[in-house]
Amino acid sequence: MSSRELLSISEDEDVKGLMKALQPSPRDGLISAPRPGVVTVQGLVVVKPTPARDSSMKSSAKLAVSSEDTGAQNPIVRVGSFLSNLLGLEDDARANDAATSESLRESQGATALQKAEAIWRKEVIPNWESLLKRGKLNQLVLKGIPPAVRGEVWKKMLGNRLGLTVENFGPIRGLETNNVWSYSSFFFFFFPQILLFLKPRVLDLLKCIG
Amino acid sequence: MHRLIAVDLPRTLPKLQLFQEHCPLHKDLTQVLEAFAVSQSELGYVQGMSFVAAVLMLHMSPLDAFICMSNLLSSHFFVSLFTLNIRECLKHIRIYELLFSKHLPNLYSFFQRLGVSPEHFLLDYFFTAFSRSLPLPVVTRVWDCFFLEGEVFLYRVALALLKLYEPELLECNLERIVPLLRRLPEDVSEASLFTALEQITVPHYIHQFIERIVKTDAKE
Numbered sequence: 001m002s003s004r005e006l007l008s009i010s011e012d013e014d015v016k017g018l019m020k021a022l023q024p025s026p027r028d029g030l031i032s033a034p035r036p037g038v039v040t041v042q043g044l045v046v047v048k049p050t051p052a053r054d055s056s057m058k059s060s061a062k063l064a065v066s067s068e069d070t071g072a073q074n075p076i077v078r079v080g081s082f083l084s085n086l087l088g089l090e091d092d093a094r095a096n097d098a099a100t101s102e103s104l105r106e107s108q109g110a111t112a113l114q115k116a117e118a119i120w121r122k123e124v125i126p127n128w129e130s131l132l133k134r135g136k137l138n139q140l141v142l143k144g145i146p147p148a149v150r151g152e153v154w155k156k157m158l159g160n161r162l163g164l165t166v167e168n169f170g171p172i173r174g175l176e177t178n179n180v181w182s183y184s185s186f187f188f189f190f191f192p193q194i195l196l197f198l199k200p201r202v203l204d205l206l207k208c209i210g
Numbered sequence: 211m212h213r214l215i216a217v218d219l220p221r222t223l224p225k226l227q228l229f230q231e232h233c234p235l236h237k238d239l240t241q242v243l244e245a246f247a248v249s250q251s252e253l254g255y256v257q258g259m260s261f262v263a264a265v266l267m268l269h270m271s272p273l274d275a276f277i278c279m280s281n282l283l284s285s286h287f288f289v290s291l292f293t294l295n296i297r298e299c300l301k302h303i304r305i306y307e308l309l310f311s312k313h314l315p316n317l318y319s320f321f322q323r324l325g326v327s328p329e330h331f332l333l334d335y336f337f338t339a340f341s342r343s344l345p346l347p348v349v350t351r352v353w354d355c356f357f358l359e360g361e362v363f364l365y366r367v368a369l370a371l372l373k374l375y376e377p378e379l380l381e382c383n384l385e386r387i388v389p390l391l392r393r394l395p396e397d398v399s400e401a402s403l404f405t406a407l408e409q410i411t412v413p414h415y416i417h418q419f420i421e422r423i424v425k426t427d428a429k430e
Contacts (some may be wrong), residue, residue, distance in 0.1 A: 122266045137358060142404075151269035157357035158278045168249045169276050170241065 117146040125149065128156060211255050215243050222260040223346070229264055238272040239263060245276050246283075253283065256292045258337035265349060267340045286427040287361040291336055301423055302336075303328055305416060306365045313369055313410055323328050324384045331391035335368055343392075348400045362412050362420065370406035371398070 124131065124140060131137050145153050219239060220230050225284075226308060228235045242263050247255040262282070266275040283292065290298030306328060311318040339356060341349045356363040371394065372379070379387060 137353075141354050141358050144351050145349075149273070150350065150354070154266070154269060154353070154357055155274055155278060158281045160277055161281050162277075162284055164249065164277045164280055166273060168280075169245045169273050170248075 113146060117148045120146050120149045120153075125152070125156075212244070214242060214255055214257070215247075215260070218257055218260045222264045226346075228268075229260075234266060235264075239267060241275045242267065242272050242279065246279055250280055250283070253289065253292050256337075256398055258342070259283070259292075261338040261341040265346070265353070268346075269350075281294070285361070285365075286424050287336075291333070298427075302361065303332065305419065306332065306368065307382075307389045309365055309369060309410070309412065309416070314372055314376060317372060317379060320380055321387075324387065326384060326387055330388045332368060332393050336364060340367060341362060343394050344398055345396060348398055348403060351400060351404070360420070362417065366407055366412065367403070369410045370403055373406045373410070374398070374402060 126138075128137075131140075219236065222229045224230065227233055228237050228242070232238060243255055243260060246259070246263070247253075259279075263275060263279050266278050269275075270278065280311065282288065286298070287302055289295075290302065307318075310328070337374065339349075340352055352363070352367050356367075371391075375390070375394075379390070382390060
């Protein structure tokens with residue numbers, strides 16, 4: 001079963017409606033008929049055993065399913081309303097919901113980490129000042145800053161009170177001026193476990209919503 | 211100064227093999243530290259700074275790391291630490307002690323009985339903002355909050371660590387406590403640390419007190 005098929009199949013009514021809203025229309029020919037036995041929750045794919053399998057396996061799998069379900073119930077709707085609440089766009093909440101689902105649809109199938117990054121890039125960083133004023137940032141930052149935007153956010157937080165410039169730094173060797181890049185990619189090479197930490201964090205982020 | 215930096219670099223995050231001699235970031239880190247020592251001449255270079263610079267450099271270009279480091283270390287908190295101005299340092303240590311006695315009264319009285327004073331291990335944490343004491347993934351998350359909330363967050367992390375190891379610490383004697391706190395186990399878990407952190411709250415008057423310290427410092 002391909003991952004696209006997995007993503008398109010759902011059993012739970014709630015999730016079904018949600019997925020329907022997110023998926024390209026069936027006319028695209030990308031979606032196969034709903035198949036029992038698989039539940040998708042926003043990128044987390046859980047395969048329920050078919051009744052033919054033995055019962056012990058079934059119960060353990062069910063446990064897993066239920067815990068995943070509660071963890072990320074209706075995540076997209078929640079992200080939308082969370083962000084609109086956060087950004088104080090109550091009047092515009094609906095439009096914002098749509099916009100957020102749009103941006104999330106683009107990143108569907110992406111990892112939790114990439115989704116968090118998208119949220120930060122599109123919603124948090126551009127609205128930094130107003131979020132800071134309203135004290136909404138502490139809660140977000142406590143969940144962890146997605147590594148890809150971390151350097152940028154750190155710079156924003158620390159600011160430049162001293163007004164330092166290149167001149168204070170001294171001569172920059174040619175190499176760096178042409179090739180300034182963050183070493184965060186290195187960082188993940190050495191610390192793959194950080195991805196594990198971030199996954200529950202995105203779910204937490206979703207839980208804050210509503 | 212140049213020699214001091216050269217001595218410190220091999221000790222900076224040795225596991226990464228990025229900052230040691232002949233490693234990719236060795237020259238950049240040296241330049242960041244030297245530029246810092248020149249432009250912030252009242253601080254100069256103090257051992258421990260290499261850790262701060264190194265962690266910043268993992269996330270940004272050398273120039274940005276230099277700017278961020280200079281601004282970070284220009285706060286009253288770090289300046290009093292790095293210039294070893296005992297009178298000013300004590301202000302911060304008193305805040306920590308106050309919070310300690312409030313949140314962990316058992317451990318606090320235990321430490322008092324044994325004569326363990328916070329200076330024994332706290333300076334180690336604060337000098338590098340935990341970057342020497344905690345595993346790197348944890349440090350980055352601590353810094354996320356630290357940069358936003360300020361020094362209060364460092365007190366909270368220190369207390370959360372004490373809280374995590376409270377059962378072990380209560381069974382230790384003086385000889386073992388300080389080494390244990392200085393050299394924390396390498397498997398400090400991010401999740402458990404942040405759970406412990408939730409319970410460490412800082413009352414409003416502490417925030418006000420810190421603001422006052424910063425303000426009087428700015429006037430002077």
